[in-house]
Amino acid sequence: MLELFCLCDFLVLNMDSSTNLPSGIPFSQISIMQNMGVIDYCRTSAAVASGCTAGILGLTGIYGFIFYFIFGALVSLALVVAIGKDWQKYFISKKQFVTHGYIGGVFVSFLRLYLYMYYRLIDYRLVNYRLFYIDQWLPN
């Protein structure tokens, strides 16, 4: 077992906050990364789905942002409920799955889907401009 520990450079020693010493429980960096990947995946899919929904509903202005933040809070709640009581088995701190990815790259995927759906379903200006142009130049 000593040999195994010497070979593993992916171990993270868990620091005890009160004594500022390693508490003796080594963490696996690979597992931590995989768990964060799961959280990222959930956040991104939720942002894409909520972006589509905001576009379908035709929210404008500040309401789109408000929708995003309210839904982000709901996703945090759903993650807390889904992970449950034994979250300490999977995460070092609660911050890792409650606030991670709330603001940042995930917001871009929300915005892209939101604008795409909005301009596809509601704002026909681009399409209408082209039709208008053709109508003007067609004979009768």
Add this chain to the structure above:
Amino acid sequence: MKSGVGGFCAVIGILLSLHAAYSAAQHRTYLRITEREYQMLPVDVLIQTALSLILTCCGVIILKIANLKEIRANADTEHKTWETFGNRSNFYVFNHRGRVIFQT
């Protein structure tokens, strides 16, 4: 079969969302043709949109939450025996008396 209830929820949610988008687009077209002012989507489309969003998110979360791994370093090694860890392939010796004893 492995994805189970989460995958089912996600797929149903995405299909519902597509149908809601189609309904919304149709409603807008209807309003434009009849030249009426847009007030709000019909209530059934609103409900369907909200339902699809909730279903999709819950489905994805249920689907992916099963992939969580325990972060303790020895979580997946504590049930293995020393024979597994002591097995060093670099120290295998093939040039021993067994070659003579177990000759065929």
